[in-house]
Amino acid sequence: MQNNLYHALVLHRLPHIGAATYSRLVELFGSPEAALSQPLLKLEKLINVETASAVRDFQAHQENSVAGQRALADLEWLSAQSNVHLIVISDSNYPDLLRQIAKAPPLLFVRGDIHLLSLPQIAVVGSRNPSSGGSENSHRFAEFLASNGFTITSGLALGVDAAAHQGALAAKGKTIAVMGTGLDLIYPSRHKLLAQQIIENGGALVSELPLCSSPNAANFPQRNRIISGLSYGVLVVEAAIQSGSLITAKTALLQNREVYAIPGSIHNPLARGCHQLIRQGATLVETGQDIVDQLHGILGYEREKLTKLLRKAEKKAELDHKSLDDLTAAEQLLIHAMGYDPVNIDDLVERTDIPVGSVAAQLIGLEIKGYVQQIGAGYQRV
Template sequence: MSLSTCTSLSPAELEARLRLHRLPELGPRRFRTLIDAFGSASAALGAPAAAWRALGLPAACAEARRSPDVRDGASAALRWLERPARHLLMWDGADYPALLAELCDAPPLLFVAGDPALLEKPQLAIVGSRRASKPGMDTAAAFSRSLAGAGFVITSGLALGIDGAAHQAALDIGGRTIGVLGTGLENFYPQRHRRLAEAMIAQGSAVVSELPLEAPPHPGNFPRRNRIISGLSLGVLVVEASVASGSLITARLAAEQGREVYAIPGSIHHPGAKGCHQLIRDGAVLVESVEHILEPLRGWQRVTASPIPAASEHPLLGLLHAAPQSSEALARACGWTLPRVLAALTELELEGRVANESGRWLARAR
């Protein structure tokens, strides 16, 4: 059983918290209200209904706490935690991510499949449209590769489109990535990304959710999911989004949480660029190259301060014109650090000078 953050809790208190977590209409603030009022989840569960009402809690909460479904769900969660690479983080535990803990509505419980230590590492979120264009997907992948290579964990929502491209690109270069679900971890959505999520877990990354394990994809869950994506991250990059995109919710939450918001502009004729243009008008950082993100964050990651050459004088192009090579081989050949190589390759890829195919870089004819 993997409960490094729960070692101070008795088995009864742990089970009681899992039961509280499943009650209807009991969000993060009400969860903490109960713990503060009664001192523990166990005491809260045993308190009279009148005491709950006095705290302003809905009758449905008090009535459901002794439900067999609530008890059975908590028992199932305890069994889930006995499986390898399954973890539970609590908002008052030592291993709870510090940035997320700053939120007034931080999740009281976080289920984690994979490596929970990643949640404490410097993260950048990459989000965007589920129906992204091919150039948008390529841009998300390029930025993800470079930022992951620079030492950042790439955080996103495991949705179709931009999210999936960002997760996959981070994995492709051996980076780390976190997927935040709007469902329970045992009711994965979207199913088309189940294999991607399994690969993330197997390769040392993580998939997380604040929701009960079997929670379905209810529309109201996804704005809640978005606050976790932004809350975990130093900043949020929106690659492509319409004005109605949920990515703009993530960006708005990031701004409210004091995180940086970055947006990539596009054609004025492309509907998928209008959301990014709106963000830029509202004060988001206009991003045309990865350096626009990395430069202000030098203290958080491993990129060297050496300037990246302009494309016209790039030594990497000479190497790639000779033969396709991996990022690692390029780093060895030119004597640069891998993060610097990845940042440079991203610049060249965005300019259409190089392309990545099956993990190897090649120069494109112009």
Template sequence: MIHRSEAVLRRRVIAARAPGLTAPQFLSLAKASPDLELLDEPDESALRQLGLSTAAARKLAAPDLAQIDADLRWLDSSRATLLAVTDEEFPELLRLSPDAPPLLFVLGDPGALAEPQIAMVGSRNPTAGGVATARDFASKFARAGITITSGLALGIDAACHEGALAGGGLTVAVLGCGLDLIYPKAHEALAGRILGAAGALVSEFPPATPALPEHFPQRNRIIAGLSVGTVVVEAATRSGSLITARLAGIAGREVFALPGSIHNERARGCHELIRQGAKLVECVEDVLCELKISFASQLLASPTTVAKNPPVLDKAYKILLDALAFEPANVDCLIERTGLNSESITSMLLILELEGHVAPHPGGRYSRMAGQ
């Protein structure tokens, strides 16, 4: 659990209650006083001079202290975490997104947010085939070591969370309400299972904030921002999932869409995304291969994004790394050497490449890096 001083946490809660406070405005506050000490004796005029809106400055200058105390009690009793965009633990991909939230409430393990994530979204009223496909994809991604991020909504979202859990992996649910109010209520048990499996529930909204319609596009930008790519499983032309896909594109992340029958109204949103340039995918390997190419481009542009202190490799990664020699080998060869399936190997190679353990070669081959 991440520990903050009571004073710092209190100031952060006050900031979280400021309407319309953006990440750049929060950074301006933090630059003026790193621990937000200026909120102890706030001056509305001085806050506006830092670039804050009148509404945000007014709320920071005169917070509802009873509400702040209630928020602090909930944070303590639920063992929740309040991350700021200035924290080292704040998820890096979300920090880099165009409209990052300044603060993030987290129930569960904040470390889950640092894992490679793929967003999976779709219709709240899916077909049986859409549900089955969502579960299958999420389960396979999870077995390949990818965390599934979605919105805990009815339909495809729930199927994706369920699939990730069935695959023995992590899943992150981003809510459009306070974390003390699971929405929809029917998914309270699912939320509990996510937490029980070392996943996390996330929201930028303070406790007791209801699930209002205008909150869901805001939630969707966090789903997209946390993830290396977004997969739309089944969506009609007016589905909120298309908002998530659009926001993923704006953030420079990959967008994938599964095609469906031309007679299925709930597939037309996916078809529209494909017409607009989303990658058509038919299997998990399509996504993993595309993301590997995308990551390679990012690494060439920004080599410093590679982890300086990569985590200790678990057993499956060690098996794969031990099977790699300094002579390049392809995936088929690695399947024979390790007994692992192709989707697991493809995903693990991506992560090993990101962490500097392996090097890619033409023809889809890989070799072990010197010193590994």
């Protein structure tokens, strides 16, 4: 497996290898290792001159090549970290929804709970400089959606993104931050504490970019397709006409995702992007309940499919159901609050003081991970 990851990282590290080229090479030749072993005359029809030069360097010097050394450094960094994962698109842990999009990222660097990537998500996006009302709406909608069992996915940016992550945390829910940098670099730097809180509360940080990738402007529109690709729907809170959030919304439509927009004052330039989306067919929403009502069947619909998928992944990774070390504090509290006889949600709320919506969401996650099972109207430990 380590050798497979090494060649995947080498191919990922080559200059000008985007998701589409990476996937095309692997599809044509069967694996990253096979692609890197092809004669240059064959590869030159598929890659540009600079990429071909990097392949020539790797074929001649292997681990001593530039890409080879960087891939080895990546593996060394990954092995030294705790709670950090590298997921290849062919892995069973790779989220199904994301795999279905155009130009799906071939590799994902993840810090935190990789299982979260396959749970039902709503993306919340908007302006980096929102009005006070926009920030409040982002926090309020995210808090409500998280309390109703959805994971909140956003981009860790200033403004609406940060408020969305914080709203999910306020509900004791889970949130995912899709980054426009390498996983080892938090941007903006003022969000280091927020990133830490996301992980400590059972969330995840995700990046498709190589380690040490700086926050180049071109990275952020690219990462937007991942934000929408992971999610069942995208909520645009507040956005100007030229906002990058509209790119996310348009990408979501191409991915056959739901798009929601919050209307605002006709005098507010940050509402014009939302109004444009509504004119183009986005669903106007005034409360989080509007979204929950439309997507109410997703949590139940996905439970059986995700249970099978994630249990298979856990078995493959030889995870021990009986160990509680990998669970969040809230999940451990719920486990300790129930015995091996069925207990209903109301009793768990009373025993733990966790809000009912959060308890329901946590129980779905615990059931998927194989720690509890539903018996009638109650839950019990496995």
